[in-house]
């Protein structure tokens with residue numbers, strides 16, 4: 001009775017060795033499957049150091065959520081600043097999240113803040129701030145590697161002129177060395193934003209695309225992270241495999257790590273000595289919208305498999321609508337994968353009708369004349385997350 005849990009000295013989690021290693025901001029020691037990207041960045045930016053700052057470069061890293069844009073740009077920034085120092089070149093890496101700093105003035109204020117410079121709080125214009133920054137950089141003989149993370153938010157608000165203005169800080173003084181190099185990150189490609197031709201030519205960031213991670217890549221990422229964050233022996237390879245499988249429908253390392261973390265918390269709460277598949281399923285479902293979860297959770301197993309077949313068909317190829325023949329083929333493949341006996345064609349047809357009644361799919365005739373040819377489409381927008389949820393429930 002007297003042993004208040006919170007005052008127990010020396011309690012340590014049976015699951016986590018260091019939970020902070022699963023926080024989103026944490027940048028791990030290694031970034032598996034992004035070695036090539038790091039190499040590309042190094043080739044691109046190396047001349048800054050070798051010319052002791054008489055050169056500038058820029059890169060535009062794009063890819064879906066959780067493909068490592070922030071992690072790669074941070075890791076590269078840290079390393080590049082460190083190497084510069086070893087070569088006695090004063091380069092400072094500054095990382096700005098443009099989702100938070102959406103205006104040009106805010107970007108410059110952050111840079112000044114990173115340089116420990118305070119400016120009067122009265123509203124200075126962008127031009128005034130830019131000229132303060134320029135003076136300071138000349139005075140301090142500092143070269144900046146500026147990462148504009150999620151640059152799309154800034155560019156949507158300010159237009160591509162903002163980049164032009166920042167880039168011009170480097171070009172204006174003919175006899176002076178440049179002051180900046182840039183790394184932009186965004187979900188969309190460079191050309192979606194830098195529409196103005198002059199900006200594109202004067203800046204011409206090199207495009208670097210980060211593809212979504214496949215299951216094996218996610219497994220490697222998770223395995224390394226478990227070694228850093230978890231105690232020995234608290235997770236089996238098959239559970240890592242399960243998390244990778246669920247997250248692979250999105251290709252998103254963030255989702256994978258969040259699942260691992262939350263499953264760990266769930267195991268901890270249940271006083272379990274290890275993270276079990278049931279913990280993963282539970283938290284995977286809890287991350288989903290409750291409505292979507294309810295809908296899927298109550299479906300019979302074979303209806304789930306038919307729905308999964310339709311989702312896969314909808315996601316594949318250019319056609320957003322699936323034909324029944326292909327759905328049945330896919331469904332049979334899914335049955336094989338989960339060791340189930342496929343139901344008859346007529347039963348599958350019944351499942352499709354039930355799914356239609358439940359509002360989960362739309363069924364339409366492909367064209368007036370063609371009898372029996374139907375087009376089928378899942379109504380839910382988030383096909384990838386739905387796929388992950390169903391897979392999680394079927395495992």
Ligand code: ADP
Pocket residue numbers: 023024025026027028030031032033034063064065066067068069070071072221253254257
């Ligand atoms: P993005 O910025 O593209 O949305 P992040 O860089 O934030 O993605 O990555 C999401 C999460 O996944 C972060 O916790 C990050 O550390 C991790 N992560 C992404 N790629 C890798 C990788 N190759 N190796 C290890 N961890 C990674």
Ligand code: MG
Pocket residue numbers: 069070071149
């Ligand atoms: Mg990011």
